[in-house]
Amino acid sequence: MTTPENTYRHPFHSFFDCWLVELNNNLEKLVSAANHHHEDDDINDDPDSYSLIDKAVGHYEEYYKAKSDGANDVLSMFLPPWLTTLEDSFLWIGGWRPTTAVHLLYSKSGIQLEARLADLVPQLNCRDLGDLTSNQMKRIDELQKKTIGEERVISEKMARLQESAADTSMVDLSNMESEMIRKNEYHGRKDSDEKVESALNGKNDKLVEMLRMADGLRIETLKSVVEILTPLQAMYFLIAAAELHLRLHDWGMKKDAA
Known part of the structure; x- marks a missing residue:
């Protein structure tokens, strides 16, 4: 999406554009490493693989730290001008719903398992997300339940905040302001503006x-998923996450341009 020179560009927008470029760089490195290690047994002893995974996760942490640092302009964070309308439609409190990480894992696991069965690939030669152990599945299920519970708590708090738009103080202020507008009274506007500013x-x-709170749960869930997986599985998961993030943005750009 191009931005006219005379149109205001939010400071976070430049960070986001650079962050996407780095996300794509991480994606290419993860794909290369995963392809290299797919049938090897040395990945658990490869420090470069762990470093690459840590860098990819750290890149998401950098994103949420930047959001937190820019939260003084919180309204822009809830309706980010750097995202497309397609991406906006999937937002939950300024970002993706934390349980999306678990759904992504299940989806990619199913796809890789189906591909293995279709190609009749011997199981011993595959250690991707189609090869999750029963213990891993149990831990993922527990993580999903825990995350759903924490999402519910945050959603309920957000609902109460949204309902407070019509609380007594806001209704009283809106009535007072409306009466002043009807009567063309301006002498009390400064005092009224101060009350409105304080309430907002x-x-x-x-x-x-x-x-x-929402961003904290997002990165916590992402890191928890990675911790459950083997290094190679973590690579495949982070590849799927990056691909989905980048492609949704691309598709949204095309739709907005059209």
């Missing part, structure tokens, strides 16, 4: 709290 600042602080 309180809501703003709550929005910052909600955003940081």
Whole structure:
């Protein structure tokens, strides 16, 4: 999506563009490493593989830290101008729903398992996401249940915040302001503006709290999934995550341009 020179560009937008470029760089390195290690047994002893996984996860941590640092403009974080309308439609409190990481894992696991069966690939030569152990499946199921519970708590807090748009103080302020507009009274506007600003600042602080809670759960869930997986499986998961992120952005750009 091109931005006209005379159109305001949010400071986070430049960071996001650079972050996407680095995400694609990480993706290419992960694909190369995964292809190299697919039928090898040395990945658990390969420090470069662990370093690559840590770098990929750290890249997501960098994203959420930048969001937190820019949360003083929290309204932009809830409706990010750097995202496409397609991406906006999938947002949950300023980002992807944390359980999406688990759904992504299950989807990629199923795809790789189906590909293995279709190609009649011997199981001993495959250690990808189609080869999750029963213990891994149990831990993933427990993680999903835990994450759903934490999502519910945050969603309920967000619902209460949204409902507070019609609480007594807001209704009283809106009535007072409306009466002044009807009567063309301007002498009390400064006092009224200060009350409105104070009330909205309180809501703003709550929005910052909600955003940081949601982002915290997002990165915590991502890291928990990676910890459950073997190094090679973690690579395949991070590849799928990066591909989905990049392609959704590309598809959204095309739709917005059209």
